[in-house]
Amino acid sequence: MPNLLSKYKWILFDADETLFHFDAFSGLKLMFSRFDIDFNTDDFDRYQQVNKPLWVDYQNGVITAAHLQHTRFNEWAHKLSVTPQELNSHFLTAMADICQPLPGARELVDSLIGRVNLGIITNGFTELQSVRLSKTGFEHAFSPVVISEQIGKAKPDIAIFNHAFSLMGEPEKHQVLMVGDNLHSDILGGNKAGIDTCWLNHHGEAVSDDIAPSYQVKTLTELHQLLLQQ
Numbered sequence: 001m002p003n004l005l006s007k008y009k010w011i012l013f014d015a016d017e018t019l020f021h022f023d024a025f026s027g028l029k030l031m032f033s034r035f036d037i038d039f040n041t042d043d044f045d046r047y048q049q050v051n052k053p054l055w056v057d058y059q060n061g062v063i064t065a066a067h068l069q070h071t072r073f074n075e076w077a078h079k080l081s082v083t084p085q086e087l088n089s090h091f092l093t094a095m096a097d098i099c100q101p102l103p104g105a106r107e108l109v110d111s112l113i114g115r116v117n118l119g120i121i122t123n124g125f126t127e128l129q130s131v132r133l134s135k136t137g138f139e140h141a142f143s144p145v146v147i148s149e150q151i152g153k154a155k156p157d158i159a160i161f162n163h164a165f166s167l168m169g170e171p172e173k174h175q176v177l178m179v180g181d182n183l184h185s186d187i188l189g190g191n192k193a194g195i196d197t198c199w200l201n202h203h204g205e206a207v208s209d210d211i212a213p214s215y216q217v218k219t220l221t222e223l224h225q226l227l228l229q230q
Contacts, residue, residue: 005227008116008196010171012164013142014155014180015122018200019109020132021100024051031087031094035080047072058123058154059185065125065149089127096131101138104220109141111224121164121178123148123155123185144168155182156189165193177214179223187213198223 016022025044032039051072057063063071070084073091077084112118120142122129126149133139144167148154151163161178165171176195180186183199188211190197199213200223207213217223 003228005112005116007175008177009175010117010119010168010177011112012119012121012176012178012190012195014178014182014186014200015120015124015129015132017102017181017202018179018186019101019105019120019138020136021098021102022095023098024095026098027091027095030098031090032076034090034094046075050075059156061154061157064152065154069125092125092128095128096135099128099132099135101136102220104224106136108220108224109138111228113141117168118142119164119168120145121155121160121189122146125149155180155185156192158189158192161189161193161195183208183211183213187211198226 013019025041028044028047029039032043054063054068054072058065058068069088073084073087077087080087109118118141120129122145124147126147129145129147130139133142133145144164146160146164146167148160151160153159153163155161165176168176173194174196177198178186178190178193178195179198179200180190181200181202183205187197187199191211196214198215198217199207200220201216201218204218207216215226217226
């Protein structure tokens with residue numbers, strides 16, 4: 001019996017919390033330490049009160065990437081007498097400094113290279129993605145790397161998937177699998193684009209009634225086994 005991998009010619013991955021850790025608190029703590037500020041959990045909670053609704057608006061196409069990146073740092077920029085743009089850039093640098101692949105990511109990617117085409121579709125930002133791919137040695141594994149900030153559309157908008165498909169040479173939809181940790185951007189987006197989806201459900205959350213992944217795993221190691229087992 002052939003393994004599941006033989007069904008696909010392309011596997012598209014999300015980046016944050018799918019291939020890479022995205023520990024925003026640690027990144028912010030590191031960034032603010034460079035301003036001699038001890039950033040604590042209360043500070044993080046206040047930051048998230050601003051940041052999380054901005055991400056929802058960004059994914060819904062209400063605001064731009066630039067608006068998100070700058071608005072979330074307005075309060076701190078005022079306190080530190082710097083621009084929000086500067087703080088955002090410092091934050092992305094700190095996130096690149098602490099970046100690590102998720103457990104099982106390297107083994108999975110190494111096992112897939114040469115057997116299937118690999119790409120990335122991310123709602124993350126350009127300044128972080130390119131550095132992180134280089135630092136982890138993944139830059140040659142993924143092509144295309146489609147970044148919402150560059151396209152002007154974010155997952156789950158079908159436009160970012162269609163852009164990726166054009167770069168991929170318009171593959172047959174049934175030969176494409178999207179892997180991601182976010183049910184509402186990765187899985188809903190993949191569903192709308194007409195491709196199979198695999199939800200990397202780290203925390204065992206309930207599946208939504210109206211968003212159904214083709215597959216569901218808790219870890220990349222489990223995905224590895226799912227794809228390659230006979």
